[in-house]
Each structure stands twice: as structure tokens, then as C-alpha cells.
Amino acid sequence: MRAAKHIDGASPGHMAKHQTEFFAAVQGGKIVLSDAQRRLALRVSSYAGKSPLEFISEVFAGRCAGKIYPPEVMALYRKFGGWER
Numbered sequence: 001m002r003a004a005k006h007i008d009g010a011s012p013g014h015m016a017k018h019q020t021e022f023f024a025a026v027q028g029g030k031i032v033l034s035d036a037q038r039r040l041a042l043r044v045s046s047y048a049g050k051s052p053l054e055f056i057s058e059v060f061a062g063r064c065a066g067k068i069y070p071p072e073v074m075a076l077y078r079k080f081g082g083w084e085r
Contacts (some may be wrong), residue, residue, distance in 0.1 A: 031080075042078055044069065056082045 031052055042049040048058035059077045
């Protein structure tokens with residue numbers, strides 16, 4: 001039996017592994033927002049400027065609420081592994 005595929009072609013297990021590794025790297029201080037990324041994140045909300053995880057969360061919540069973000073915000077969201085629906 002073949003493994004289930006996620007929408008973008010990756011298995012759910014692979015996606016979970018990536019997200020877990022990303023979370024650990026952010027929590028461990030290995031992945032932080034650069035000054036330019038923080039300025040961009042602050043265009044989303046003050047909370048989004050705290051960390052890559054908060055940025056992803058804030059953009060995701062905004063998108064669920066119908067907000068549309070500029071391409072540069074979405075590019076950073078994708079860079080950090082934000083979920084696309």
C-alpha cells in the first residue's frame with residue numbers, strides 16, 4: 001500500500017517532520033526574523049513580528065478571515081513553510 005499524499009505531493013508524515021524540525025529550530029534560536037523580515041512581518045501585525053512561528057500563525061489566521069496579503073508577505077509565509085489552501 002502506498003503512503004497517503006498531501007495536497008502538495010508530500011506525505012503527511014514528511015510534512016509533520018518538517019514542521020517539527022522548523023518549530024525546534026525556531027525555539028532553539030536557529031531561525032529568527034532578520035530586520036527586513038521583521039519589518040515585513042509587522043505589516044501583518046505586531047505579534048507577527050515576534051518570531052517566524054507567530055508570523056505564520058498570524059498570516060494563516062488572517063487568510064482564514066479573508067485578508068489578502070501583498071506578494072512579498074506571501075513569499076515570506078511560503079519561505080517559512082506556511083500552509084497554502
